[in-house]
Amino acid sequence: MKSPRRFCLITTFYPPYAFGGDAILVQQLAHLLADEGHHVEVVHCRDSFDVLRRGSGKIAHKPHPKVLVHTLGSPLGPLSPFLTHATGRPLANLGRLKKILEQGFDVIHYHNVSLIGGPGLLQMGEALKLYTSHEYWLHCPTHLLLKWGREPCRTKDCARCCLSQSRPPQLWRYTSLLEKCCRHIDLFLYPTEFGRKMHEDAALPGPVEVLPNFVPDRHQTSDERDGFLYVGRLEDEKGVKDLLPVFARLPEVHLTIIGKGTLAPTLTQACESLPNVELMGYLSPDELPQLMANSKAVLVPSKCYELLPLVILESFCQSTPVVVSAMGELPRIAQESGAGMVARTTQDWVEALSLLNNDTDLLASMSRRAREYYLRHNTPEIHVQTYLTMIEERFTQTATLRRT
Numbered sequence: 001m002k003s004p005r006r007f008c009l010i011t012t013f014y015p016p017y018a019f020g021g022d023a024i025l026v027q028q029l030a031h032l033l034a035d036e037g038h039h040v041e042v043v044h045c046r047d048s049f050d051v052l053r054r055g056s057g058k059i060a061h062k063p064h065p066k067v068l069v070h071t072l073g074s075p076l077g078p079l080s081p082f083l084t085h086a087t088g089r090p091l092a093n094l095g096r097l098k099k100i101l102e103q104g105f106d107v108i109h110y111h112n113v114s115l116i117g118g119p120g121l122l123q124m125g126e127a128l129k130l131y132t133s134h135e136y137w138l139h140c141p142t143h144l145l146l147k148w149g150r151e152p153c154r155t156k157d158c159a160r161c162c163l164s165q166s167r168p169p170q171l172w173r174y175t176s177l178l179e180k181c182c183r184h185i186d187l188f189l190y191p192t193e194f195g196r197k198m199h200e201d202a203a204l205p206g207p208v209e210v211l212p213n214f215v216p217d218r219h220q221t222s223d224e225r226d227g228f229l230y231v232g233r234l235e236d237e238k239g240v241k242d243l244l245p246v247f248a249r250l251p252e253v254h255l256t257i258i259g260k261g262t263l264a265p266t267l268t269q270a271c272e273s274l275p276n277v278e279l280m281g282y283l284s285p286d287e288l289p290q291l292m293a294n295s296k297a298v299l300v301p302s303k304c305y306e307l308l309p310l311v312i313l314e315s316f317c318q319s320t321p322v323v324v325s326a327m328g329e330l331p332r333i334a335q336e337s338g339a340g341m342v343a344r345t346t347q348d349w350v351e352a353l354s355l356l357n358n359d360t361d362l363l364a365s366m367s368r369r370a371r372e373y374y375l376r377h378n379t380p381e382i383h384v385q386t387y388l389t390m391i392e393e394r395f396t397q398t399a400t401l402r403r404t
Contacts, residue, residue, distance in 0.1 A: 004036075005038050005039070005391070006038070006104065006105045007030075007039065007040045007041070007106070008043065008100070008107070008125070009026055009029065009040065009042045009043070010043045010108065010110050010117070011043075011044050011110075012045050012048045012081075012112045012113060012114055012116045013044060013045075014026060015027050015059050016059050017044065017046050017058060018049065018059055019049075019053075021309060021310040023059075023112075024059075024310065025213060028214070028215075028216065029109075029384075030042050030064065030067045031064045031067060032383075033384070036384065036388075040067045040068070041070065041100070042068070042069045043069075043070045043097070043116070044070070044116065045071075045073075045115055045116040046071050046072065046073045047072070047073055047076075047080045048081040048116065050077070051078045051081050057260075057282075060284040060286075072096060072097075074092035074093055079092070081115035081116075082168070084116065085118070085168060086171070087172060088120055088177050089117070089121075090116065090118065090120060093117070097117065097124060105125065106128060107127055107128050108125045108129050108130070109129075110131045111131075111132050112134060112135070113137075118172070119172070119178045122181040122184045128394055128398065130187050130391070131182075131185045131206075132188075138178070139198060140153065140158070141161075141167060141173060142161065142162065142165060142167060144237055146304045147161055148161055149161075149236070149237070150236075179204065179205060182205050187206070187208075187209060187390065187394055188207065188209070189390075190209075190210055191210070191307050192210060192212070192307050192328075192332075192333075194329040195307050195329070196209070211386060212377050213310060213313060213383070214378045214380050214382065214383035215313045215314050215374075215378060217374075217380070218289045219289070219319070220289045220290045220292075220293040220318055221293060222290075222293040222294045225296045225363065226296065227254035227255065228253065228256070228295055228296055228297050228298070228299055228356075229256050229299065229320075230243060230259070230298070230301075231292075231311050231314075232258075232259050232300075232309075234259045234260060235261045237303050237304045238303070239302050239325060240267070243299060244267075244270050244274065246350055246353065247274060247277050249346075251275075253276060253354075255277045258281070260282040264279070264281070288314065289317075292315050292318040292320050293318040293319065293320060295320055296320075296357060296363060297320060297322055297323050297356050298314075298320055299322070300312060300324040300325065301324075301325050304327060306328040306329060307328060308329055312324070313378045316371065316373050317374045319368065319371040320367065321339045321340060321366035321370050322339065322370075323340065323352050324341070326342050326344045330342070338373070339366045339369040339373055341356070
């Protein structure tokens with residue numbers, strides 16, 4: 001890059017006020033850009049975290065000395081994200097957002113803006129504008145495309161689906177607001193082809209490209225692998241509860257569950273009758289690499305359409321294969337890498353885990369391919385260079401950045 005750029009990354013959640021992988025990814029991107037010599041500011045909404053935390057604590061956080069973080073909080077408190085959710089506009093934080101975005105950025109990169117400003121936020125500021133879709137908020141009020149909170153969504157019934165999950169309706173989704181605001185984005189980014197195709201099928205405006213996710217290379221070695229590992233939120237859509245009948249049929253095989261969420265009490269009770277299943281709760285990111293390296297495979301039993309979960313990349317980084325459900329992008333990643341197996345039924349899970357548990361040659365081969373796939377596609381160096389190249393190409397193609 002010829003000279004340092006001024007970046008503003010905008011997201012609803014950001015460590016330590018965050019829950020999942022998208023916030024961690026935004027933080028890692030901010031740190032990478034700062035390390036490259038760019039000016040980086042991040043804007044996020046603490047009110048949204050406070051509303052949705054449901055007893056969850058803050059996640060581990062290592063601030064970067066060269067990343068300026070703006071933590072938005074309104075006197076309206078929990079009413080602030082509710083107003084954004086309902087109207088699609090950043091009503092409570094409008095003044096502060098305007099002041100931040102008037103500082104003259106080269107690039108404004110939106111991530112999860114659902115509660116910090118909604119689609120109305122996409123119109124604000126004058127810069128090259130990117131939008132990364134880490135999930136399905138552009139297409140689904142619940143973000144997950146999980147109908148009634150139980151099954152993959154194949155036909156739209158958004159109003160009733162939201163009400164069934166105690167979510168307030170979003171009347172702006174029945175207007176042209178989203179399409180109008182999307183026209184202010186110069187480039188949409190998805191981590192997978194699955195997401196890109198969904199965007200194009202929805203006929204949303206704006207160019208779309210694929211930029212795979214990344215994780216830091218914290219590779220660990222292990223003399224002996226034993227047991228299987230689940231790492232993630234303990235929520236129904238992640239499918240972790242569906243692993244219990246699998247391991248009830250595999251009493252000689254050990255499962256370690258790491259994470260926090262509303263299913264923790266249910267899983268704790270289940271572990272009392274399943275001595276081969278252990279719930280460890282939340283662990284810091286620094287503790288996970290060695291656990292992954294020590295495991296025969298990481299399990300991703302999601303019930304919703306996943307894009308590219310960071311846990312798969314973290315597993316591949318540690319030369320650890322994965323076993324995944326047949327949802328969203330998961331089967332393609334498993335098959336393309338040669339480091340994963342796909343399970344559609346309980347019997348599939350039992351057979352896949354039995355095979356990996358007993359076939360040392362297969363495990364060694366898949367472990368090697370996992371690491372090779374990570375090094376080809378998902379290192380920080382590959383990601384940031386591809387990202388910056390995309391940005392420079394957009395600057396070249398854009399005659400003027402000012403919106404009228």
